[in-house]
Amino acid sequence: MATKGKITSLDIAYLAxxxxxxxxxxxxxxxxxxxxxxxxxxxxxxxxxxKVDKNASNLRTQHSxxxxxxxxxxPTADDSHINxxxxxxxxxxxxxxxxHGYDLLISFQxxxxxxxxxxxxxxxxxxxxxxxYGDYLAYRDKLATLVEQGTQSVRWGAVLPxxxxxxxxxxxxxxxxxxxxxxLAQGCRRIAFxxxxxxxxxxxxxxxxxxxxxxxxAGVAVDPALQVDAETTELAGYEAMQALIASGAPFDAVFAxxxxxxxxxxxxxxxxxxxxxxxxxxxxxDDIPMARFVNPALTTVLQxxxxxxxxxxxxxxRMIRGEKVESAILxxxxxxxxxxxxxxxxxx
Amino acid sequence: MATKGKITSLDIAYLAxxxxxxxxxxxxxxxxxxxxxxxxxxxxxxxxxxKVDKNASNLRTQHSxxxxxxxxxxPTADDSHINxxxxxxxxxxxxxxxxHGYDLLISFQxxxxxxxxxxxxxxxxxxxxxxxYGDYLAYRDKLATLVEQGTQSVRWGAVLPxxxxxxxxxxxxxxxxxxxxxxLAQGCRRIAFxxxxxxxxxxxxxxxxxxxxxxxxAGVAVDPALQVDAETTELAGYEAMQALIASGAPFDAVFAxxxxxxxxxxxxxxxxxxxxxxxxxxxxxDDIPMARFVNPALTTVLQxxxxxxxxxxxxxxRMIRGEKVESAILxxxxxxxxxxxxxxxxxx
DNA sequence: CTGAAAGCGCTTACAG
DNA sequence: CTGAAAGCGCTTACAG
Numbered sequence: 194m195a196t197k198g199k200i201t202s203l204d205i206a207y208l209a210x211x212x213x214x215x216x217x218x219x220x221x222x223x224x225x226x227x228x229x230x231x232x233x234x235x236x237x238x239x240x241x242x243x244k245v246d247k248n249a250s251n252l253r254t255q256h257s258x259x260x261x262x263x264x265x266x267x268p269t270a271d272d273s274h275i276n277x278x279x280x281x282x283x284x285x286x287x288x289x290x291x292x293h294g295y296d297l298l299i300s301f302q303x304x305x306x307x308x309x310x311x312x313x314x315x316x317x318x319x320x321x322x323x324x325x326y327g328d329y330l331a332y333r334d335k336l337a338t339l340v341e342q343g344t345q346s347v348r349w350g351a352v353l354p355x356x357x358x359x360x361x362x363x364x365x366x367x368x369x370x371x372x373x374x375x376x377l378a379q380g381c382r383r384i385a386f387x388x389x390x391x392x393x394x395x396x397x398x399x400x401x402x403x404x405x406x407x408x409x410x411a412g413v414a415v416d417p418a419l420q421v422d423a424e425t426t427e428l429a430g431y432e433a434m435q436a437l438i439a440s441g442a443p444f445d446a447v448f449a450x451x452x453x454x455x456x457x458x459x460x461x462x463x464x465x466x467x468x469x470x471x472x473x474x475x476x477x478x479d480d481i482p483m484a485r486f487v488n489p490a491l492t493t494v495l496q497x498x499x500x501x502x503x504x505x506x507x508x509x510x511r512m513i514r515g516e517k518v519e520s521a522i523l524x525x526x527x528x529x530x531x532x533x534x535x536x537x538x539x540x541x
Numbered sequence: 542m543a544t545k546g547k548i549t550s551l552d553i554a555y556l557a558x559x560x561x562x563x564x565x566x567x568x569x570x571x572x573x574x575x576x577x578x579x580x581x582x583x584x585x586x587x588x589x590x591x592k593v594d595k596n597a598s599n600l601r602t603q604h605s606x607x608x609x610x611x612x613x614x615x616p617t618a619d620d621s622h623i624n625x626x627x628x629x630x631x632x633x634x635x636x637x638x639x640x641h642g643y644d645l646l647i648s649f650q651x652x653x654x655x656x657x658x659x660x661x662x663x664x665x666x667x668x669x670x671x672x673x674y675g676d677y678l679a680y681r682d683k684l685a686t687l688v689e690q691g692t693q694s695v696r697w698g699a700v701l702p703x704x705x706x707x708x709x710x711x712x713x714x715x716x717x718x719x720x721x722x723x724x725l726a727q728g729c730r731r732i733a734f735x736x737x738x739x740x741x742x743x744x745x746x747x748x749x750x751x752x753x754x755x756x757x758x759a760g761v762a763v764d765p766a767l768q769v770d771a772e773t774t775e776l777a778g779y780e781a782m783q784a785l786i787a788s789g790a791p792f793d794a795v796f797a798x799x800x801x802x803x804x805x806x807x808x809x810x811x812x813x814x815x816x817x818x819x820x821x822x823x824x825x826x827d828d829i830p831m832a833r834f835v836n837p838a839l840t841t842v843l844q845x846x847x848x849x850x851x852x853x854x855x856x857x858x859r860m861i862r863g864e865k866v867e868s869a870i871l872x873x874x875x876x877x878x879x880x881x882x883x884x885x886x887x888x889x
Numbered sequence: 890c891t892g893a894a895a896g897c898g899c900t901t902a903c904a905g
Numbered sequence: 906c907t908g909a910a911a912g913c914g915c916t917t918a919c920a921g
Binding site for chain 2: 897898
């Protein structure tokens with residue numbers, strides 16, 4: 194039937210005995226089309242297995258029905274070792290896109306290199322979602338350029354006073370507070386913080402601020418000797434923990450700025466014969482799926498990735514529609530597991 | 542400078558003092574363009590921050606420089622609980638696409654519903670990669686339809702004699718053999734298999750065949766009472782293990798058809814006071830990132846997702862180029878960890 | 890409610 | 906090496 198060549202709306206028009214314009218109207222759901230005509234067209238579409246050519250329709254309408262997701266990662270990142278937290282986000286973003294009838298283009302980006310953010314300019318995507326950690330101070334300029342050029346974009350990350358872009362982030366400060374309060378309630382007083390706490394990594398910095406805030410309010414000294422930098426990998430957490438132990442500074446709890454860091458810390462503690470939670474209470478941040486499987490299961494802060502993904506997509510779509518969009522902060526939830534429980538719950 | 546309206550190749554042409562056709566040639570890297578002319582054009586492109594409109598160029602050239610990845614999942618699947626193995630695949634596929642200069646569109650699909658495989662027909666993608674478990678016998682017809690309609694596609698999955706499509710899969714049979722041999726070598730004789738072993742799930746079936754093959758060769762009975770169905774989730778593994786324990790059939794080892802199943806089995810064993818590996822040796826399949834973090838760390842079979850992703854993408858691109866492409870089987874690698882070690886390595 | 894026609898922004902034979 | 910022109914397959918004012 195179909196003459197091998199590509200089937201176009203003209204073929205449908207011919208088969209249905211109408212003009213090509215009417216086919217287009219019918220397929221776009223225009224109310225102007227007669228019910229009977231529409232039925233004939235739909236029959237023809239089915240018969241020839243016709244699909245509208247998106248390149249043509251996108252060219253004509255000047256939008257693509259597609260969003261792009263850029264995930265930043267370390268150059269060191271190995272295939273399968275993308276931060277699981279971002280993979281969860283990816284899942285919920287994909288789903289949110291589908292719900293809104295948008296397709297999703299994804300791309301991993303090296304943080305340090307020039308971003309391939311051309312998806313929007315080249316009309317492959319109507320807007321861009323940015324995801325991933327990296328040095329914010331380096332980040333900032335590129336973000337500003339993006340925004341200046343009028344690229345529609347939203348970012349997952351810390352929500353700060355003067356940032357150039359629209360961001361959605363979780364309440365890192367409250368999360369940090371929750372962990373610190375919990376560890377204090379467990380009787381810990383020498384609580385180490387593993388993770389960068391500078392303005393280069395605002396999310397970690399906020400977690401640290403929450404932690405320091407609670408300690409100070411409780412009259413517990415915030416000892417700089419108990420803070421060790423680490424990027425978000427198991428290895429960095431391991432090495433930072435080693436360094437802390439080697440330093441000889443006494444501690445009875447560890448607040449790792451992310452779950453991956455906590456896993457590394459757990460391994461280092463184990464190698465040094467320090468038991469979690471009996472000798473050292475341990476907590477992380479993110480609540481990635483693995484957190485409940487490690488032994489002991491990890492106390493952490495749940496970031497609701499489902500909600501986050503929906504917020505990101507919805508914010509971006511509103512932006513694309515030309516509405517004014519504000520940054521937003523999502524609540525977090527403390528998730529207590531065995532790794533931080535000093536009392537009777539510990540032990541084998 | 543740019544008059545707010547969209548910048549097109551005509552603007553570049555005007556600025557560079559050439560025709561629009563020459564701009565197009567220069568930007569596509571045609572050797573016909575004079576060096577000096579090319580430089581002027583490139584300067585203009587930079588000055589106006591021009592990007593080629595992909596919708597227009599794709600429409601003209603009739604291909605999109607994009608591949609689509611469909612990931613099938615259970616309707617029950619929660620946001621963040623996509624099988625981590627497929628997330629690893631997603632990572633390596635994304636990377637492989639980037640290496641080949643292709644963009645990647647992703648979409649989660651409900652297995653039971655009609656697939657939204659229109660990416661290719663609508664010219665949004667040049668081809669499709671299929672990923673995910675599901676009832677193969679139901680799957681098969683849809684696959685056949687896809688292939689019939691001439692949609693370019695490759696699938697990750699079992700490589701079987703009569704399948705309609707091109708598949709890349711790992712050597713499930715050898716993987717099953719490797720686990721069984723290892724468990725036998727540990728002195729186990731009553732080795733349970735948790736996972737579906739029917740032709741509905743050919744990958745699991747192959748793993749089961751490898752296992753049964755080795756047992757038979759070693760003169761160990763393959764007891765049907767020791768095989769319990771389970772889909773690939775932690776919960777299904779947990780429930781299947783409960784059922785097996787409740788059945789009263791004695792066993793000294795468990796071969797779970799996937800790591801997620803193994804995690805669930807581990808939890809059930811733990812709740813029943815059965816120690817891994819002392820009382821029961823346990824092995825999984827996939828080597829997802831969590832496998833090394835559970836306690837005890839899980840013996841499993843490594844599927845090389847990096848290689849798999851590259852193979853899938855390369856096969857699909859060859860197909861798109863019109864080359865003949867065959868299905869292929871990738872080697873696997875036994876990864877022994879503490880969960881299966883009966884000897885001195887066990888214990889705390 | 891429908892059709893004829895213009896045009897989205899490119900790419901690429903064709904002619905020079 | 907370059908330009909003028911056709912055309913990819915749609916969508917949408919415009920006219921009826």
